[in-house]
Amino acid sequence: MAMEPAAVGTDDMTTTGWYVYGIVDSDVEVTDAAHGIGDPPAPVDQVVADGVAALVSEIPTGRPLGSVDDLLAHQRLLDAVVTEAPVLPVRFGAVLDSAEAVAAELLEPHDDEFREALDRLRDTSQYVVRARYHEPAVINEVLDENRTARRLREQIAGQPEEATQDLRIQLGELVSQAIEVKRSSDTQAVLELATPLTVATAVRDPSHELDAAHVAVLVSTGDQEKLINALRELARQWADRAEVRLLGPMAPYDFVVAGADAGGG
Amino acid sequence: MTVTQSGSNRGALDRPSGSSLAEVVDTILDKGLVIDAYVRVSLVGIELLTIDARIVVAGVDTYLRFAEAVNRLDIRNDDTKSLPEFLEGAEESGAEKKVKGAARGALGAAGESVRDFLSPQEERRRSHHGDGARRGGDG
Numbered sequence: 001m002a003m004e005p006a007a008v009g010t011d012d013m014t015t016t017g018w019y020v021y022g023i024v025d026s027d028v029e030v031t032d033a034a035h036g037i038g039d040p041p042a043p044v045d046q047v048v049a050d051g052v053a054a055l056v057s058e059i060p061t062g063r064p065l066g067s068v069d070d071l072l073a074h075q076r077l078l079d080a081v082v083t084e085a086p087v088l089p090v091r092f093g094a095v096l097d098s099a100e101a102v103a104a105e106l107l108e109p110h111d112d113e114f115r116e117a118l119d120r121l122r123d124t125s126q127y128v129v130r131a132r133y134h135e136p137a138v139i140n141e142v143l144d145e146n147r148t149a150r151r152l153r154e155q156i157a158g159q160p161e162e163a164t165q166d167l168r169i170q171l172g173e174l175v176s177q178a179i180e181v182k183r184s185s186d187t188q189a190v191l192e193l194a195t196p197l198t199v200a201t202a203v204r205d206p207s208h209e210l211d212a213a214h215v216a217v218l219v220s221t222g223d224q225e226k227l228i229n230a231l232r233e234l235a236r237q238w239a240d241r242a243e244v245r246l247l248g249p250m251a252p253y254d255f256v257v258a259g260a261d262a263g264g265g
Numbered sequence: 266m267t268v269t270q271s272g273s274n275r276g277a278l279d280r281p282s283g284s285s286l287a288e289v290v291d292t293i294l295d296k297g298l299v300i301d302a303y304v305r306v307s308l309v310g311i312e313l314l315t316i317d318a319r320i321v322v323a324g325v326d327t328y329l330r331f332a333e334a335v336n337r338l339d340i341r342n343d344d345t346k347s348l349p350e351f352l353e354g355a356e357e358s359g360a361e362k363k364v365k366g367a368a369r370g371a372l373g374a375a376g377e378s379v380r381d382f383l384s385p386q387e388e389r390r391r392s393h394h395g396d397g398a399r400r401g402g403d404g
Contacts, residue, residue, distance in 0.1 A: 128288070
């Protein structure tokens with residue numbers, strides 16, 4: 001569907017819109033310490049309707065959106081909120097043309113769904129587990145396990161680059177495919193470790209060719225330490241082959257998508 | 266020296282205090298409630314800087330890079346290795362150490378620059394004001 005530039009009105013910088021960060025219970029208070037998008041950072045306000053509230057700040061609509069600072073401001077605000085109260089994070093870049101529109105078009109038609117989702121997310125937060133292979137280690141594993149790769153390596157060794165282009169592409173493709181297979185089994189290992197300790201898990205697409213696992217998990221506050229300890233153990237086990245990184249706590253970005261477009265209700 | 270840091274020891278779970286830009290992009294551009302599905306929203310243009318951080322679909326460049334990495338490998342404790350492999354490995358073992366060291370340094374440096382980038386504001390905010398939001402009084 002096409003966007004509606006008409007909502008912006010005129011193109012001068014003084015026209016403002018309402019940037020929406022997320023949805024919270026209506027009793028969540030925003031302090032002065034909450035910084036929104038903008039330079040200087042805009043104060044964060046709430047628009048309240050029917051027991052839910054949207055966290056918003058005013059931005060000039062003539063300003064391009066999406067600088068590094070904008071992205072960081074969006075995530076920092078939501079990640080600070082989730083340590084205190086449940087929040088439904090809105091995907092970056094949503095701007096409505098007035099506070100009234102936020103109430104009438106976003107909150108009021110969906111207040112039941114939002115309240116229900118907030119209840120489900122109470123006392124949880126999200127973490128993202130990302131493991132990344134050490135390249136020499138994973139390639140050694142592949143060579144150990146794959147005869148063809150070893151043979152190609154021998155064929156290539158000592159030959160001039162120009163003469164081995166095709167062989168090198170073959171070898172690299174083989175390595176790449178073998179890493180995909182490893183990724184899928186290592187992702188499974190992370191899921192098996194995390195599932196008993198978490199409310200939900202969501203596998204993310206790999207975002208690097210050496211990713212060993214990229215998984216978002218939703219964890220109850222009481223289980224956070226258990227999860228962290230289990231991942232510490234995994235990091236120890238994988239010390240020679242992969243680095244394990246844990247991001248969070250953060251807002252439940254990966255767990256609010258389902259149901260969002262079932263909006264008709 | 267900027268490469269000395271405590272976060273990326275092998276075998277330790279890495280828990281950075283903030284996300285890298287690529288991680289932020291993965292999270293807030295890909296995930297979260299999409300409200301334009303059912304609300305009339307006016308979206309302001311989003312700059313293309315976010316494209317760079319996206320995943321690399323494996324292609325010929327990736328394959329050649331992997332082949333290159335194979336070529337750099339040290340010889341392993343591997344009883345299936347042939348004599349030429351063995352000799353080649355002996356020759357390369359010095360170079361391999363350097364590669365490993367350099368890779369580790371780069372990882373550490375990247376982690377640190379992210380922290381440098383993220384912490385000052387974050388810490389100021391935490392220490393002076395507490396968190397960005399707090400729960401109101403009524404239950």
